[in-house]
Amino acid sequence: MxxxxxxxxxxxxxxxxxxxxxxxxxxxxxxxxxxxxxxxxxxxxxxxxxxxxxxxxxxxxxxxxxxxxxxxxxxxxxAFPWRQASLASAVEILEMDLEGQDAVDAAALVPLIATENPKTELAALKLKRLMSKMTKPAYDVAIKVVSDLASETAKKMLGMKP
Ligand SMILES: [Zn+2]
Ligand SMILES: [Zn+2]
Structure with a gap:
């Protein structure tokens, strides 16, 4: 059937x-x-x-x-419009608080942590390092935004496992 x-x-x-x-x-x-x-x-x-x-x-x-x-x-x-919007928000908050090459690198990591792919773990580790340079208020917002779109593997690496 x-x-x-x-x-x-x-x-x-x-x-x-x-x-x-x-x-x-x-x-x-x-x-x-x-x-x-x-x-x-x-x-x-x-x-x-x-x-x-x-x-x-x-x-x-x-x-x-x-x-x-x-x-x-x-x-x-x-990516559908709603997915593009969450990816864009994550990039925006990272770029807002990080400087120079860190901002560029963090933005490039967002699509990699958003899906399960061979680079997810490495990308999440790199992003975690970059995010540790953020100021506390921006970090608090960023971790929420990033956690909304991160893949399960990325969430674990970023220490966002529920
Ligand atoms: Zn299509
Ligand atoms: Zn609606």
Whole structure:
């Protein structure tokens, strides 16, 4: 028995409006009720649909929004607007408080700690060293922002394991 994916509608800040936008179109909204941003159902770059709930034929759909928004488009790999915004915030806070080459290096490490990849651990270690040079108030904000987007491996290395 094979199923199919419904369509997800997400606001550009990453709030999921519905993951049944195709089968239950009355759940669709042009704007987000949480933050007021406009909503999308497809990748802004390649126009591929954002997959929603997986339906198995014969099983009743009961839910509205249940899933979390994906980070990247599975068709072209580009980060969705909400993911780009969190990466940009992390870069901004690091660049704000670090100087010269440290700021440049820290910014370059952000995409590497955001995913699981062969360089995640090394990147997290380097970022931890750079972040130790930050002033306390900026560090406190930065560790929150970075922890929101860090991969599990990076979180462990950065000492942010819950
Ligand atoms: Zn929103
Ligand atoms: Zn895409």
């Amino acid at each position: 094979s199923g199919y994916f419904d369509l997800m509608q997400v606001c550009t800040n990453g709030h999921v409006i519905t993951d049944n936008a195709a089968s239950l179109p009355h759940f669709r909204r042009p704007f987000c009720s949480i933050c007021g941003e406009s909503t999308i159902t497809a990748c802004p770059v390649c126009q591929a649909s954002i997959p929603g709930e997986y339906h198995v034929p014969g099983v009743l759909v009961l839910s509205g929004a249940t899933s979390t928004a994906p980070n990247n488009c599975a068709n072209c790999g580009v």
